[in-house]
Amino acid sequence: MPVRTLRGFRDLLPNYLEDFRWVESRARAVFERAGYREVLTPTVEPFELYEEKEGEQIEESMFVFEDKAGRRVALRPEFTASLARLFAFMGGEFKLPVKWYYVGNVFRYDEPQRMRYREFWQAGAELMGASTPESDAEIMSLAWNTLRDVGLGEGALIRLNNVGIVKSMLEAWGVSGEMQSRVLTWMDKLGKVERSEVERGLAELLGEERGSRLMGLVDVEGEDPSELEPVLRGFEGSVEALKNLEEVYDAARAVGMRVRLTPFLVRGLAYYTGTVFEAFVEDIPYALGGGGRYDGLVAEYGGPPTPATGLSLGLDRIVDAVREKGVRVKRERSGVFVAVVSDDLRRRAFVLVESLRAAGIRADLDLRGGRSLSKQAEYADRTGWRYVIFLGPKEVERGVYVVKDLESWEQLEVPEGGLLDFLRAGLD
RNA sequence: GCCGGGGUGGGGCAGCCUGGCAGCCUGGGGGCCUGUGGAGCCCCAGACCCGGGUUCAAAUCCCGGCCCCGGCCCCA
Structure with missing residues (x-):
């Protein structure tokens, strides 16, 4: 009804x-x-x-x-x-x-x-x-x-x-x-x-x-x-x-x-x-x-x-x-979306996201699961996130994050320890 | 209270006059893509407001009802 x-x-x-x-x-x-x-x-x-x-x-x-x-x-x-x-x-x-x-x-x-x-x-x-x-x-x-x-x-x-x-x-x-x-x-x-x-x-x-x-x-x-x-x-x-x-x-x-x-x-x-x-x-x-x-x-x-x-x-x-009148409030991108290469990294992504949130940074991950990296990236883009972190076995192994800025469309590697500083600088 | 315009997938529309397989855009899910190129191509799911009537056949025609939108009146 x-x-x-x-x-x-x-x-x-x-x-x-x-x-x-x-x-x-x-x-x-x-x-x-x-x-x-x-x-x-x-x-x-x-x-x-x-x-x-x-x-x-x-x-x-x-x-x-x-x-x-x-x-x-x-x-x-x-x-x-x-x-x-x-x-x-x-x-x-x-x-x-x-x-x-x-x-x-x-x-x-x-x-x-x-x-x-x-x-x-x-x-x-x-x-x-x-x-x-x-x-x-x-x-x-x-x-x-x-x-x-x-x-x-x-x-x-x-x-x-x-x-x-x-x-x-x-x-x-x-x-x-x-x-x-x-x-x-x-x-x-x-x-x-x-x-x-x-x-x-x-x-x-x-x-x-x-x-x-x-x-x-x-x-x-x-x-x-x-x-x-x-x-x-x-x-x-x-x-x-x-x-x-x-x-x-x-x-x-x-x-x-x-x-x-x-x-x-x-x-x-x-x-x-x-x-x-x-x-x-x-x-x-x-x-x-x-x-x-x-x-x-x-x-x-x-x-x-x-x-x-x-x-x-x-x-x-x-x-x-x-x-x-078209005075339109500008909507700005904000926060970080963590995309995973495969489902077995979801737990790791969740832990990362929660730690970012605890640090005061708006963050999210794909909770549906089973979605290709391209779908996750598309989702992050369309829902207004500023950054996407691509998390895969290679990054885990090397201790780095691949971070893509959806505003400039540029991508770079950030060492694990430097992530918070990097995000804070970009999001402020 | 009065006068118009409408109800068709989640949203926006076409089809109705002239009955005959229900279409488009967008949105959603997915694939191409075995690691991300804002795109493109392809696939999937999803709808005729309700009740009667006419008809071989009704989204389409007729009658009744309900609801929505807009205008008037009113507006603390």
């Missing part, structure tokens, strides 16, 4: 994982250089952790089930809620600001599509207890620098907005929770559907005048943020948010990021209160990462009121982009 992976889940194979771990390590290095330290939270969380900050409909896109005690539990769909929860409980023990990062798998019950899986990998960071513009800019820089360090810096672009601008307008109009997120959803559609369609949608929700006022926001895409000012006249909170947007924008530009103001960018999450951003790379049609400021979340989980900002990177998508 053949059994395969569940829909939307994948097996990750060595060639893929090699690239994946490389990207992951670059992200970790970026985070650590900025002073972030790793935390790990549970894969399974109480459903309420996610319920509180979104409507009920998010349950559809999550793995939710009952455990044996009848509790409603969920596979984590993201990390931010967990870290905010963690901070709410433990934050008092740490000097502020707290800087945490994570790497892990997350789960979403969506219909799988290109680069959309039901289990995928995120690396991200949260900065809690700081609200300066530089805090947001630093979080953005983590995305920017990761893309740069995996070779995607060329066409990288950060789209930036501040949801406080539009949220303040809506609040001034008395537009409430459910209605608010419907408005935001429409705005988010800009760039995906016809402008006139969005206009119609907003007018339906808010009326002609207010709708067109909102549309006035989007026209300054990419321009100087101060151009938004006239549009916002009369909305106190919006003006403040705009000022913050300008400062974050300037801070990000000051450290060399390519940033584009995108007033219709609102992101799906309801918990964002200020800065929001997404990271893109030219020719890749979806965001490789994103994040923003969520100043209310920690308090919602019972912690002290705490300003916070964070990001997450879609590792799978970045790996895909790296491959797509």
Whole structure:
């Protein structure tokens, strides 16, 4: 009975994982250089952790089930809620600001599509207890620098907005929770559907005048943020948010990021209160990462009121982009494969291999047995070994090893006592 | 939820319209090679998603089902 992976889940194979771990390590290095330290939270969380900050409909896109005690539990769909929860409980023990990062798998019950899986990998960071513009800019820089360090810096672009601008307008109009997120959803559609369609949608929700006022926001895409000012006249909170947007924008530009103001960018999450951003790379049609400021979340989980900002990177998508763009991680040959002329030397080869391994050198031999020397050499070549040692009666008798370098295709004799030094020199 | 494209050896495909011995590439095992030449030549193993129907005959035509991929919606 053949059994395969569940829909939307994948097996990750060595060639893929090699690239994946490389990207992951670059992200970790970026985070650590900025002073972030790793935390790990549970894969399974109480459903309420996610319920509180979104409507009920998010349950559809999550793995939710009952455990044996009848509790409603969920596979984590993201990390931010967990870290905010963690901070709410433990934050008092740490000097502020707290800087945490994570790497892990997350789960979403969506219909799988290109680069959309039901289990995928995120690396991200949260900065809690700081609200300066530089805090947001630093979080953005983590995305920017990761893309740069995996070779995607060329066409990288950060789209930036501040949801406080539009949220303040809506609040001034008395537009409430459910209605608010419907408005935001429409705005988010800009760039995906016809402008006139969005206009119609907003007018339906808010009326002609207010709708067109909102549309006035989007026209300054990419321009100087101060151009938004006239549009916002009369909305106190919006003006403040705009000022913050300008400062974050300037801070990000000051450290060399390519940033584009995108007033219709609102992101799906309801918990964002200020800065929001997404990271893109030219020719890749979806965001490789994103994040923003969520100043209310920690308090919602019972912690002290705490300003916070964070990001997450879609590792799978970045790996895909790296491959797509041909930045390609180079695979290097390594280690030693010991090939034997005849089966009766296998024990001797095994002893040699184990001693090499003990000395810290990657080594292997043909464990199938009964294979010609040419087959063993071919195997060593095709599976990426750097050296082949040909072990036969002649070598044993003379106390030497015949070592072939599969990179240069050169071959030479090394005396038994000199093997370790020779290999170490070559493999380093 | 809606709309497309597909299910044929391990992977990727052709064959289907026009029913008649199931083919190619790659990967796997082996030989040429009685001691290694990244190659070449040769050999071997391995498949028509499931269930009905039509037919002398079904991978091919018809009906039903299941599954996969992609697009839309959504996307924490």
